Amino acid sequence: MRLADKVAIVTGAGRGNGRGIARGLAREGAAVAVADIIEENARKVARGIEDSGGRAIALKVDVTDPQSVQGMVDATLAAFSTITTLVNDAGVISRIPFFETTKEEFQRVVDVNLTGTFLVAQAVARVMVKAGGGSIINIASQGAERGAYELVTYCASKGGVKTFTMALAVTLGQYNIRVNAIAPGPIPTDMTAASLGDPVRRASIEAGIPLGRLGTPEDLAGICVYYASDESSWVTGSTMWIDGGGLAGLARAPIARK
Amino acid sequence: MRLKDKAALVTGATAGLGQSIAEAFAREGAAVLVTGRDAARGEAVVEGIRSSGGRARFRRLDVTAEEEVEAAVAATVDEWGRLDVVVNNAGYYGPASMRPLAELPVAEWDRVIQVNLRGPFLVCRAAIPAMIRQGGGAIVSIASIRAIHCSHNLPAYTASKAALIQMTKSIALDYGAQNIRANAILPGVHDTPGGQQSYTDREEYLRRIASLTPLGRIGHPSGIAYAAVFLASDEAAYITGATLVVDGGRIAGEYRPHRSGPSTRRA
Numbered sequence: 015m016r017l018a019d020k021v022a023i024v025t026g027a028g029r030g031n032g033r034g035i036a037r038g039l040a041r042e043g044a045a046v047a048v049a050d051i052i053e054e055n056a057r058k059v060a061r062g063i064e065d066s067g068g069r070a071i072a073l074k075v076d077v078t079d080p081q082s083v084q085g086m087v088d089a090t091l092a093a094f095s096t097i098t099t100l101v102n103d104a105g106v107i108s109r110i111p112f113f114e115t116t117k118e119e120f121q122r123v124v125d126v127n128l129t130g131t132f133l134v135a136q137a138v139a140r141v142m143v144k145a146g147g148g149s150i151i152n153i154a155s156q157g158a159e160r161g162a163y164e165l166v167t168y169c170a171s172k173g174g175v176k177t178f179t180m181a182l183a184v185t186l187g188q189y190n191i192r193v194n195a196i197a198p199g200p201i202p203t204d205m206t207a208a209s210l211g212d213p214v215r216r217a218s219i220e221a222g223i224p225l226g227r228l229g230t231p232e233d234l235a236g237i238c239v240y241y242a243s244d245e246s247s248w249v250t251g252s253t254m255w256i257d258g259g260g261l262a263g264l265a266r267a268p269i270a271r272k
Numbered sequence: 273m274r275l276k277d278k279a280a281l282v283t284g285a286t287a288g289l290g291q292s293i294a295e296a297f298a299r300e301g302a303a304v305l306v307t308g309r310d311a312a313r314g315e316a317v318v319e320g321i322r323s324s325g326g327r328a329r330f331r332r333l334d335v336t337a338e339e340e341v342e343a344a345v346a347a348t349v350d351e352w353g354r355l356d357v358v359v360n361n362a363g364y365y366g367p368a369s370m371r372p373l374a375e376l377p378v379a380e381w382d383r384v385i386q387v388n389l390r391g392p393f394l395v396c397r398a399a400i401p402a403m404i405r406q407g408g409g410a411i412v413s414i415a416s417i418r419a420i421h422c423s424h425n426l427p428a429y430t431a432s433k434a435a436l437i438q439m440t441k442s443i444a445l446d447y448g449a450q451n452i453r454a455n456a457i458l459p460g461v462h463d464t465p466g467g468q469q470s471y472t473d474r475e476e477y478l479r480r481i482a483s484l485t486p487l488g489r490i491g492h493p494s495g496i497a498y499a500a501v502f503l504a505s506d507e508a509a510y511i512t513g514a515t516l517v518v519d520g521g522r523i524a525g526e527y528r529p530h531r532s533g534p535s536t537r538r539a
Contacts, residue, residue, distance in 0.1 A: 143536055180524040187486025187521045188529055224448025229510050236507030245498035248460075248491050251524025255514040259448050262441040262513025 015043030016243045021094040023047045023086065025077055025134055026104030028055025030203030031153065031231045035101050038235020039242060040068035044099065047090040049075040051104070069094075077104045077130030080137075087137045096145050099242040100138045102131040102152045102175075107205055108167045120167050127171035128178065135182060139191055147190030151241045152179045154195040154253060159261055176253055183251030192250040194241050199257030201229040221266070224259030273301035274505040279352035281305045281344060283335050283395060284362030286313040288464035289414060292493035293359055293500045298326030300501050303352045307333035307344055308362070327352075335362045335391030345398040355402045357504040360392035360413040360436070365429040367469060373427040381428045388432035389439070396443060400452060408451030410504045413440050414496070415456045415515070421523040437515060444513030453512035455503045460519025462491040486521030 022039045026032035028050030040046045040063040048063070050056040053074035060072035071093045075086040090097055106126045110119055135150055142148030156162070157169035158176040176195055183193040200219055202210045210216045210228065220228060237254050240246050255261050280297050284290040286308035294304045298321040306321075306328050308314050314330035321328040329351060333344045348355045364387035368380045392413055403409030418426060419433035436456065443454035461467065461481050471477035481490045499518050502508055517523065 140536065183521045184486050184525040184527050187527070188488055190487070192487070192521075224445050225451075225453075225510065225512060226449055233510035236502070236505075236509075237511070239507070240498075240502045245502070246495070246518075248487060248489075248495040248520050249499070249516075249518050250487055250521040251519075252517040254511070254516055256511050257514075258510050259441075259444040259453075259513035262444045265445050265448065 016239060016245070017099075018043035020044040020098045020242055021047075021090065021096050022099035022101060022242060023049055023090055023097060023134075023138060024101040024103055025049045025075060025130070027059055027101075028052050029059075030205055031198065031201060031234055032101070032103035033059050034231025035103060035234050035238045036070070037063060038232065038239055039099070039101075040066070040070060041235075042239050042243075044242065045069035045094045047071050047073055047086065047093070049073040049086050049104075051076055075104075077134055078125045080133055083133045083137050086134075087141060091141065097138055097141045098145070098148050100134065100148070100150045101238060102134055102150070104130055105153060105205070107165070109164070109208060110167070111164055112166045115167055123167045124171050124174070127168070128174040131175055131178060135193075139186060139189075142191045143189045148192070149242050149246070150182070150191065150193045151238055152193070152195040154179070154197045156197055156199050156255070156257055156261055158195070158197055158253070159255070179253065180251045187250055192241070192246070194246075194249060194251065195253040196234060196237055196241075197253050197255045197257065197261070198234060199223065199229055199260045201231060201233075203231065222260060223257070224262065224265045227258060229256065229258060274501060274507065275357070276301035278302045278356035278504070279305075279348055279354045280357035280359065280504070281307065281348050281355060281395070281399065282359040282361055283307050283333065283391065285359075286310045286317055288466050289459065289462060289493050289496045290359070290361035291317050292497040293361060294328065295321055295326075296494070296497035296501050297357070297504070298328055299324070300505070302357065302504075303327040304329075305344065305348045305351070306330045309334055335395060336386045338394055341391075341394040342398045345395070345402060349402055354406050355399055356406075356409050358395055358399045358409070358411045359500055359504075360395055360411070362391055363388050363414065363466075365426065369428050370425045372425055376427060384428035385432050388429070389435050392436055393439065396439075396454075400443070400447060403452050404447070404450045409453075410508075411440070411443060411452065411454040412500050412503045413437075413454070413456045415440075415458050417458045417460050417517060417519045417523045419458060420515075441513045448512055453508070455508070455511060455513070456515045457496060457499050457503065458515055458517045458519065459496050460485070460491055460517075460522045462493055462496065464493055484522065484527065485519075486524065486527050489520065491518065491520060
């Protein structure tokens, strides 16, 4: 068990990618605070981890609210005494077309994906400074590396997560706090159901992936275990693509749009 | 054991990062063909692996020699019945390559490109058909942070490593359907025998590197070994065409620490 001495907070862990990551960390021995804005989902995931012999607590958190974030940090410390690992997974996507996007909608997405990542990282890093180090893992996206059609708001927020990661790595290195990001490709979850639920669209996305399939939340677990473990003790400021090769380039000759 | 029942070929494995990678692979259960030009050192690496209960063999290999590369791949398959992982670690730069472009001897340019680019090309070219026959495999190439964040006086080296990354991505695109994954590790400055040509005073060198690195120390080869184990293992099954930077935060951004460190005062 590579994470037997670790205590992790995973936000957005009630379902989708966060759930897969929380389970993956717990499987390697980490105690996990399963945090989600939907408390019932967090409870189910935490119960599942405990039923498999792992250690977990369920917490409700709104990552856009500093008080709620501090409550999550305090509750995790009360349960497990320390925090060694943070996975900032809570995120939202906006599918409103660019010209119809209001300031409020843009702000909503940035609030969760970017400001939320900042607020949680800041509150947890204060604990890690006192503890002598830690590992922060931010969830960026393919959309942090390349633009995506009609996903202007989402890409802007995730691009922010990537450079936030790099600047924070440079800033917190001397506290032995490592900050890295992962950039997943499209993964079928509740959040992406509106897009990947369409079989034509799904097939066209799959055709552009060299490994020929969409990712799964479980695919994200391995890299998060690596970043959480001491095996990556000299790794900081990096962004790991985990997308079946999608960002590497054109998997086949492009087909012109009709 | 994360590489149980896998067979691996590691180039430049007689010292430094390659040795550390070969040893870590063996610890994780892989059978390892340790290759390099120095037989005495290579046999010593193999002896160390075997005495810890691992499986390994040494084979002399110059990665720029096409026939030697093909024979090394064949030897791995002959010995262990398969070839699951290739690590392109052999690399070169020397005092003669550390100068600006107009002052670089043509022979030195050729030498750097031969070892750092032609070598991995030949190794992958020989290994991919064997991987296809058995249903897949993983290629891990050791590039450098200087492939994406350039450094002064290293035109051939930085160009060769950048090209290695793009070659890695090409393999990812062309052989993904055959379940072959190809990724690159971008190491920062590591404490290895190869790095000794960069300094005369070791203590001063370590202090200087530490002062330039957010995590405050030079890299240990084990960090590259762990990264290679991860990328070679099934835990990275959905990762291909990607790069993993292992550099203590060096290229993440400008690092100008205040003497007292960043403020932790609350707003």
